Amino acid sequence: MATLDAESIRNDFPILKNSGKYGEKEAQIIYFDNACMSLKPQLVIDKIVEYYKEYPGCSGRSSHSFGNRVSEEVSAARISACKFFNSRKEEEIIFTRNTTEGINLVANSLCLKKGDAVLTTNKEHNSNLLPWQRLSSEKGVIHKIVEVDDGEGGEEIFLKNFENSIDKGVKLVSMAQTFNLDGSSIPVRDIVKISHDYGAMVMIDAAQSAPHTEIDVRNSDVDFLACSGHKMLGPTGTGILYGKYSFLENTNPFIEGGGTVVNTTYESAVFEKPPAKFEAGLQDYAGIIGLGVALSYLKPKLPLLKNHEAKLNRIITEGVLSIKGASTIGPKNPDSRSGILSFQIEGIDSKNLAIMLDKSNKIMIRAGAHCVHSWFNSKKISGSARASLYLYNTEEECKIFCDAVKKISMFAVK
Secondary structure, eight states: OOOOOHHHHHTTOGGGGOEEEETTEEEEOEEOBTTTOOOOOHHHHHHHHHHHHHOOOOTTTOOSHHHHHHHHHHHHHHHHHHHHHTOSOGGGEEEESSHHHHHHHHHHHSOOOTTOEEEEETTOOGGGTHHHHHHHHHHOOEEEEEOOOOSTTHHHHHHHHHHHHOOTTEEEEEEESBOTTTOOBOOHHHHHHHHHHTTOEEEEEOTTTTTTSOOOHHHHTOSEEEEEGGGTTSOTTOEEEEEOHHHHHTSOOSSOSTTSEEEEOSSOEEEOOTTGGGSOSSOOHHHHHHHHHHHHHHGGGHHHHHHHHHHHHHHHHHHHHTSTTEEEESOSSGGGSTTEEEEEETTBOHHHHHHHHHHHHOEEOEEEOTTOHHHHHHHTOOOEEEEEOOTTOOHHHHHHHHHHHHHHHHHHHO
């Protein structure tokens, strides 16, 4: 069976060549905070610099060589995104700043009215919670929540809960494919089929899934999908919203302004066709161009990534759970948690643990509520430590991480 060559991939990431002095030893960076932000390969960095050094102009506005080159590069990035998600046409790809903007764009463009229902889960990131809370308070939109089961029943129990929650009043189902809280996932194709049978559209928050698994929007038949470039080797402040063209064509944009219109008078406007009418104002051209390169770099590696992350997750899960007082959040089986281990150790504050790992071994993890405060509050839990893995992480790093956590826990107990 083919495996991902993480050691070779690491050579593409300049930050991983850095080391620092920790006490008596040199320590390489061990970056286990990929669910928050991925590292950037050299070719993405080079592409961003290329824009600023060689053609720092505007796309679609200026009729000179800089402008023409930028338009060509942005178009190439859109084609990369189209291929990455297998969308029907390039015009279904809208560039955004992040997943949050994509979700808000849909939330504010659907014209949901009082009595319409939106269905989410109890593990949603704040980005897929707050827009529906606001529409609920301002417009009377009903926000319904489906419980995600972490037991052995998994997908089967979730689908039963989902079918018991959806009805003809639900106009939109908006759910994360993979939860940043614990790495568990939902069965997207089943959700889409059931939702469409009830006449509901489906939006998928793919912030945690797009960087790690192959996504085919035609095969799943999702209506919308949003993701962030910064989690999938791309620049910060970049993202993608996929939308079926039939919706995009007949919907007014959420943000209006330069670049969204063909012509205006003092009284009226004629809007551009998608995607231009949803990309208002001057865009982050360097970021978009860099994102296109990141997608092309990442796509051929996705088929091998799941097994790689599962192998690493098994190592760190076994290591952490060997510590007295340690427990995990989410499914017990690490194969069901993508590349994420969210855990707690009794008697150790998760934020203190993260600080000590960084200071002692240059190991970087996340600690806190991970923008899922609602779930933690419902469980009366303050937060967790979260180690999240990616294509450049190695078995050796996982062993160092486990040893470091064990040493900290022994010191804390004493």
